Amino acid sequence: MIETAAISAPRTPLRYSYFPGCSADSTGISYTLSTAYVARKIELELVEIPDWCCCGISAAAVTDPELGIALSARSMALSERANPGLDVVAPCTGCFKSLKTAVSFAxxxxxxxxxxxxxxxMPYAASAEAYSLLEVLSQPEVATVVKERICGSLQGLKVACYYGCAIVRPPAISQFDDPENPQSMDTLMQLAGAEPLSWAYKTECCGASHQISAPRSARVLIERILANxxxxxxxxxVTACPLCTLNLDLREKEINRARQNRGEKPFNIPIYYFTELLGLVMGGSAKELGVNRHFWPVSAIDIGVANSSLDAEVVA
Amino acid sequence: MTTIDLSEVTSADLEAVSQISREADVDPDDCYQCGKCTAGCPMAHEMDLVPRQIIRSLQLGLYRRVLTAKSPWVCAQCQVCSVRCPQEVRIAELMLAVRHAAKREGLRPVRETDIFDDIFVSNIRSQGRNNEVFLAAFYNLQSGHLVQDVANVPAMVARGMIGPRINHVKDKAAVRRIVDKVLKKGSSGSSDSLDTPSSPSSSVAPSSPSSPGQRDGDAQ
Incomplete structure (x- = not known):
């Protein structure tokens, strides 16, 4: 890509500055793999921000609101310098919220x-917007391309789209979808041939880091989401955040054990990133998309496309 | 009826409560105690004072009561209370300001969440990025919950989620300077001259002093 062309050319909707976030190559690896796969399929170019740092997420904001803002603003400023004219996309909704909070503050x-x-x-113009990946893929012109690239179908798979907190709250910052009953992920899942369900826990909190620092108090938050x-x-x-996903996917087994001890029926609900399901109906394999790295076993779904089945063995 | 004894509330308490309200840029007196915040709070089951009671206590100048409460440390900052409040009282900001006030006085009614957030920030300060292995390991050591989640380690290694690599920025010094500059200010929260990210810039009038005596309490 020629540097000068990027400065003078009008902003193209399918080229974004990319903020991977700290979980991108660790607990959120499946999100990263499936994001890369879908991006390749729809020719969405993701240009990584050089030397981006942690957005600070809630720990920094709780310590001092200025800390989260400054850490996020550093990455936004680096983006403006290295990728001028490009808006920023963060797959992680926690990162998205931190970045957007910094933009709106500045x-x-x-x-x-x-x-x-x-x-x-550093100089920081606060000219670039910050978007979540879900928002980028939900934009009508992008969703059209997504639809064109879909070659299989989830065959009416009943999915509960789980948005979590940060992507919709507070609405003054997120400026995205309906904070009580968002629809953007539901629409994408419909494109993939799934049947999105109406349910009450779309934007309930998963407990976030309290699953580590207050596990006895916070486990019930996950259990309520699974129960509803x-x-x-x-x-x-279906999820759009690596922390929500880790909390749900990693803890389902433990929650089931506790339920069985209480004589209650265990759950059997696999957790997918929305990008994994989109990638799957675009022809991706479970391995390419990272679906084989889940903790809770995925179920076999026949989507009618060769070599692209969810009948994947999860890693032992 | 449950009542609260206000005879111990001092003018210093009222001033301290006003300070909390100024830091949060939220006036607790806007709250008419409908309880909507508490109805939607996902952590209310673990709180000694539910969100509505925290606000009521602030209205009454019960500074010690809020300062020693676990609730602000149990709050997950999910913002449901703030978003649903019919009076636009940003309760999550008040929770945060109470937490800061408690910390300034050396109190941390729930040590684990405080330890976690401190480790998270020092992790950023040293590497510029967060490393989940460090975070979990240091958390277990400092909190004394030594074996927590250790059983999950082999499965995470097998999935390529954790490993020996250290995720860090090149310009660690730049990130460290940011952290140090913000934390060296000496006080938590934005300074008074700055507009808070999600609120109008108008400053909050200090709460009017409550008359001594007994008021209707906050029976649940």
Whole structure:
């Protein structure tokens, strides 16, 4: 790509500056693999921000709101310098919220803007927007391309689309979808041939880091999400955040053990990233998409495309 | 009826509560105690004072009561309370400001969440990025929950989720300077001259002092 062309050419909707986030090559590896697969299929170019740093997420914001803002603004400023004219996309909804909080803070007043530049010791125009990957793929012109690339079908798989907190709250920051009953992921799942269910826990909190720091108090949050999905007949939960996914996928077995001890019926709900299911109906294999790295076993889904079945053995 | 004894509330308590409200840029007196925040709070089952009671306590100047409460440390900052409040009281910001006030006084009613957040920030300060292995390992060591999640390690290694590599930025010094500059300010929260990210810039009037005596309490 020629540098000068990027500066003068009009912004193309399928080229974004990419903020992978700290979980991209660890607990969120399946999200990264499936994002890369879908991006390749729809010719969405993701240009990684050089030397991006942690967005700070809730730990920094809780310590001091300015800390989360400054850490996120550093990456946004590096993006503006290295990828001028490009908006930023973050697959992780926690990263998205942090980045967007920084953008909105810096735009609010000249004193805010000056404070951010003082903290990060870099010029920062706050001109680039920050989007979640779900928002980018939901834009009508992008969704059209997604639809064109889909060659299989999830054959009416009943899915509970789980959005979590950060992608819709607070709405003054996220400016995305309906904070109580979002629809964008449901629409994408419909394109993939799934049947998105109406359920009550779409934007309930998964407990986030409290699953580590307050596990006894927070496990029930995961259990309620699984329970409401099960009560509404979900065959799968679909997610857009690596932390939500880890919490649900990793803890389902443990929650089932506790339920069985109490004489309650265990759950059997696989958890997928929305990009995994999109990649699957675009012809991706379980291995390419990272579906074989799940903790809770995935179920066999015949999607009518050769070598692209979810009948994958999960890693032992 | 449950009542609260206000005879111990001092003017210093009222000033301290006003300070919390200024830091959060939220006026607790806007709350008319409908309980919507508490109805939607996913962590309410673990709170000693539910969100509505935290706000009521702030309205009454019960500074010590909120400072020693576990609730602000149990709050997951999911923002449901703030988004659903019919009076636009941003309760999550108040929870945060209470937490900061407690920490300034050396209190941390729930040590685990405090330990976790401190390790997370020091992880960023040293590497510029967060390493989940470090985070979990240091958390287990400092919290004393030594074996927590250790059983999951082999499965995570097998999935290529964790390994020996260390995820870090090249310019570690730049990130470290940011962390140090923010934390060296000495006080938590944005300074008074700055507009908070999600609120109007108007400053909050200090809460009006409550008259001593007994008021209707906050029976659940």
């Amino acid at each position: 735009r609010k007043s000249t004193s805010n803007h000056a404070r951010v530049e003082e903290l990060i010791e 999905a099960a009560a509404n007949g979900a065959q799968a939960i």
